[in-house]
Amino acid sequence: MTTEVGSEAEVKKEAEKLEPDTAKEKPEEASESLENQKTEETEETQDSSSSPVPTSQSSPTSRKERDPSEGKGISRFLPPWLKKQKSYSIAEPKDEAKKKAEGDEHVEECERQLPEEVAELKGEAAAENHQTKTDDKEEEKHSVSSAETQPAKEDSKEIEVEKVTEEPEEKLEEETGKRETKEVQTTEIKMEKAPQKAPKKIKTVQCKVMLLDGTEYSCDLEKRAKGQVLFDRVCEHLNLLEKDYFGLLFYENSDQKNWLDSSKEIKRQIRNFPWLFTFHVKFYPPDPSQLTEDITRYFLCLQLRQDIVSGRLPCSFVTHALLGSYTLQAELGDYDPEEHNSDYISEFQFAPNQTKEMEDKVVELHKTHRGLTPAQADSQFLENAKRLSMYGVDLHHAKDSEGVDIMLGVCANGLLIYKDRLRINRFAWPKILKISYKRSNFYIKVRPAELEQFESTIGFKLPNHRAAKRLWKVCVEHHTFFRLISPEQPAKGKFLTLGSKFRYSGRTQAQTRQASNLIDRPAPYFERTSSKRISRSLDGAPVGITDQSLLRDLSATAAGPTGDEAAVLAKLKNGESREEDGSPIKSPPLELTQDGKKVGPRAEGPCSGARDADKSSHETLSVVEEKKRAEVGIEETVVINEINEGKIQVAIDGGEPCKVEQLSKKDSSSTSSESSSSSESEDEEVGEYQPYHRVTEDVIREEKEGNEDAKEVEGYTAKVVQCVESVIEGSKEKVSIGHAQVAEESLVEGNAVSGTPEEKSFTEEAKQDLREEREEEQLKINGDLSHIGIDVKPQIICCSEPPVVKTEMVTISDATQRTEISTKEVPIVQTETKTITYESPQLDGSAGGDAGVLLSAQTITSESVSTTTTTHITKTVKGGVSETRIEKRIVITGDADIDHDQALAQAIKEAKEQHPDMSVTRVVVHKETELAEEDEG
């Protein structure tokens, strides 16, 4: 079940196409083994399946014949078009299906094969079997694989559902999902027969995506696929390159829309089957004329038309008419009195409540647009739409502190507060210091107003915790997208694993613009057909069956207070009508894909962004996400310096090796995307984000708010300064990990750590040798911090000068081998502070006072219930060598029951995992305890 096998099958199939006879043998084998497998596994349940197969196994047709019989009975009587309405190529003869280079979009053609045709398809069917047998899991192959293989995939999915028992829950989900849709969806019926096919463990799930033009795109995805996979496919299907403005939405319950996070597995985000998404504009560009491609503007237009018709984007009568007239011009061209009779207009929908008067006005205006090309008409449309006050405003229901119903609107410029239709307040991004949520409360901390001295925090009550989190995420994303040059770095690693973490990981507007500048392809052709009004096209479309379930789902879940349902309905129906018309937007994706690939890297990496962040610009934001209060006062600090070569395996031996073991286990589980993402989507009670600009050049220039004389308008010119730095080999990364604890437990742990005698002596030695150096360095580190922190944040906890009663320093020099960290036991009386430093000998001037040229500095703070993690990353150039230093401080505060060693070990492990190319050069453990009671000696 590896992808290689899959691809092999692919190749074979190709060969078969060319030379069906020669290839025959293999398919036979395949089907044979398939047969065997089947009989083994399906005997009890599938009696019927064997009966229709009296003939030889070597005949692939046997399988084909079974298909219908196995189906839900009726399915075999269904005409092909009914089985597979969504398919664009319904009318195509079978043979063409074979040729399909563009087979990727369709998937289920094979479903439509009637038994009589099967004979011709021997080779293919065999191939299919073969493929099924081997493996069809490979997502990536999807586009390559033939249409015929698709059903096999579906089959395997089904089998998975029926037979795999490891995931009872999911099974249930899937089955219920199936049940819901069964009555109406013939596609589901087809699935019913699946159990008889090869039992595959490869789990694929069908995804359906409602596109902006009302059509539906569907594909099978590996069950574990990340959001990005689906999104990329959709964009490829759409031939869309400037895709960062868009996203995929799914609905929870009825009205809660959620953005699919590209960086996470889909199944961790969407709980219900079927997987149903809508393609949607996520970030409305404030100036659409700056988009590079017409096709992008076209999709934005489609979105806006939808927004308008649904009432989400309110506009006046005249604006409705004007926008409508541009729509007509774009889709129909110049007004033609002969062609455009009195009726033509009512095919279109321009407004939630369209009147004859409005239609007349639209026609009147349409006549005045003579000569505008579709692209020009779209541009005009956008120029007018972008001025609407609700353009690009994402509204969320909330209550203010007094329980009054308000709406919070997130947009490119900041956060808007509405009461009914009135704007009652506005917080531009530069005014906001921190955005956070806690349970169902959402908070913003704003800069002090001109004459005030103190920051204020404003709280809003959201309907529930999830709503609060959704709002928070939308804010984080909008801020990052519109205000920053590049997303924050934490995405690159897992610095903040200890706390909840969400970050926008895609490209920012600045980046996507940069990338778009590199787009070099002839303007892609696309067909405009979308705003047709539904009603007309509905009649007599048997096509509707599948889509009705979709309709139900979607309309039930349509967002927005007004008329959205109707709008979505309208859209869906549009889709049907389009199918009927047989004019789907189909674009040759090949060229595009290539272009896309070329563009990606040039433009600072793929838009997933998460992985490639390191080479691009540094980030400017400080992000804080916290689980909760962090009472400082007692802390423990670990500083890890990482040097390239010195592969220190720093492991903390808390006296009991098993502990470490445990640790790593826990660690791995927590770092696995599954658990982390699920915890994120479900469990996070709080999140914080600080649009706090440390390095000013990185921030797209702030609009100055308030007090300066308004005559001196600076405008919005963005000063885009990017410090791009190439990290040379041998760069250093320094991680300081802070680690703090409150209770006496810490002491106990400390003592436990200090276990073995050799270690003790070693540490003694080290102490003597290096103590002063250590101290000095410690100071310097703090010095670094202060000079690095261009904005000094209160959150940065300096551990250098604790109210020491007793300090212990231990230094271990050992860069290359696993170091057992131990601490000398101290006869503690009332321990306040303890500092342990581990340091790699290669540590050269990294902690030295000579700062070199500071290229960038950033501090990231994350907090969880008991820990605060401050990550400080600095990049400097010293003597031509650039150096990246990462210092991570973890302050653990809290109750006695925290396992500090575990936390420490995990922190170190994470640091290493996050920066495999760097090494830990220094670990400082600094413990402070409240006046502890007694300590074991």
Add this chain to the structure above:
Amino acid sequence: RQGAAHHAVVRALPESVCQQALRVEKGGAVDFARAEREHQLYVGVLRHKLGLQVLELPADESLPDCVFVEDAAVVCEETALLTRPGAPSRRKEVTEAMKIALESLNLNVVEMTDENATLDGGDVLFTGREFFVGLSKRTNQRGAEILADTFKDYAVSTVPVHDSLHLKSFCSMAGPNLIAIGSSEGAQKALKTMQQMSDHRYDKLTIPDDAAANCLYLNIPNKGHVLLHRAPEEYPESAKVFEKLKDHMLIPIANIELQKVDGALTCCCILINKTSEL
């Protein structure tokens, strides 16, 4: 375009304005003859100097404040919102006559029927990009909501007004993107609020006297920026500030008498810009 206008609606002043017009604070008696002269001068400028089509409604003695037509209707582009004035004695100013006049100009007339709503046009500042509505003794939230519902294309932000009768008692548009603002604390505070609420950046023109900060800006074909402002005799310091506006055609207008009953320059007309043939 901000300030573009082809038509203006004005109303003659009744003699009752002298005795019965509402006023914030007691002051000198209104000299009716002089008030009338000033008003005629004002209308004359609009009609003759600027070439506007002026629609003049007759005075109504039972409506002492009827000369202040601004409060009765808010017109933006092709839509006119007939208000529900905050002062009960003024409700009848929004009469059939006014409605008919506006309809005769092919405007979509919207009436504010909600009995909980009050809105004086003097509290409505349209900047060309958005509305600010002063929440004052005369205008309430509901009134502002209805205005927002009427002019859906635009953001409508509310601005608390405490010390003055209306929002426009201390501010007005003095040019495209240019807000004339009084110097008083209340005025400055309101400006801050407006700046915070807006996505746009406005230029500001700070005028020493609040009352003088109410000026009337028009953009007239072949004349460009035209600004009617209070005469130097009334507000010499403020006049000097206006005189710095080099691009504007400045027309000083005295408004001594009507000011006694809280009248300002913008109060006495409704400007209408008929864009299309609608």
